[in-house]
Amino acid sequence: MKRKPGDSADSAGLRRRAEEVASELPRAIESTVRVPGAARRPEPAAATAELHYLLRELVKANGHRVVVLARHADLVCAAAPVCERLRVGYACLWKALSPADEREIMRQFQLRPDLRVFLATDDAVPQAVLRATRYRVCLDGPWRARAQEKRAAGDGLVQRIQMIARGSR
Numbered sequence: 001m002k003r004k005p006g007d008s009a010d011s012a013g014l015r016r017r018a019e020e021v022a023s024e025l026p027r028a029i030e031s032t033v034r035v036p037g038a039a040r041r042p043e044p045a046a047a048t049a050e051l052h053y054l055l056r057e058l059v060k061a062n063g064h065r066v067v068v069l070a071r072h073a074d075l076v077c078a079a080a081p082v083c084e085r086l087r088v089g090y091a092c093l094w095k096a097l098s099p100a101d102e103r104e105i106m107r108q109f110q111l112r113p114d115l116r117v118f119l120a121t122d123d124a125v126p127q128a129v130l131r132a133t134r135y136r137v138c139l140d141g142p143w144r145a146r147a148q149e150k151r152a153a154g155d156g157l158v159q160r161i162q163m164i165a166r167g168s169r
Contacts, residue, residue, distance in 0.1 A: 028158045037165030040141050044078045047139045047163050052082050054161060058135055059088050059116045065109075067129060069122045070139040079119050079139065089114035094121045102126040138162040 035046035042050075051068065058064045070076050073094040083090040089112065091105060106128040109115055118129050122138070130136075134157060141164050 028160055031159070031161045033161060033163045034166045035163050040165050042140060042163045042165050044075055047075060048078050048082050050163060051079055051137060051139065052086065054137055055082060055086055055088060055117065060086055063116075064135050065116050065118070065133045066135040066137060067118045067120065067125055067133050068137045068139065069120060069125060071122055072140060073121055075139045076119050076121055083117050083119070088116050090117040090119055091115060092119040093124045093126075096124050097126065102128065105129070106132070134158055136160045 033050055035042040035050050037043045037046060055066065055068075058066050068076075068079050070079070076092060076094050080090065080092055091109065093105070097105065105126060109118065109129060109132060118125065118133070120129075136158065138160065141162060
């Protein structure tokens with residue numbers, strides 16, 4: 001059947017619903033950013049400089065919520081001044097919480113629209129926060145808690161940006 005100008009793609013049967021194509025879409029988009037550092041671990045100054053750029057784009061320009069992860073608490077703490085310079089609301093966590101405290105953190109994350117960034121060590125981030133965000137920035141290499149992320153991500157697409165030292169694989 002020949003389409004006339006102005007006919008919608010729907011009438012020709014070319015459109016599919018999101019539910020129909022969900023199994024064909026990727027679950028995660030992986031990006032790697034190489035920054036100065038040694039033994040796969042980026043230098044804190046280099047990682048926070050790149051984080052400044054990423055948060056400016058993701059949060060300030062596009063309004064997304066972002067989880068920033070690191071294996072080491074010193075990098076988590078180094079990320080806080082980046083949020084302050086950008087005037088972005090953030091929460092910071094470097095140890096696992098009790099279920100009641102996790103619920104309170106999530107309640108605050110949901111109630112406060114100005115809270116855009118969640119900074120945490122990779123073993124401390126609550127699953128509810130992961131479910132509420134689609135962007136992950138890993139400051140010091142691949143995130144160890146992939147199984148936790150898989151359970152928490154649900155059906156949505158996750159964008160994971162990992163920083164590693166130049167020269168490492």
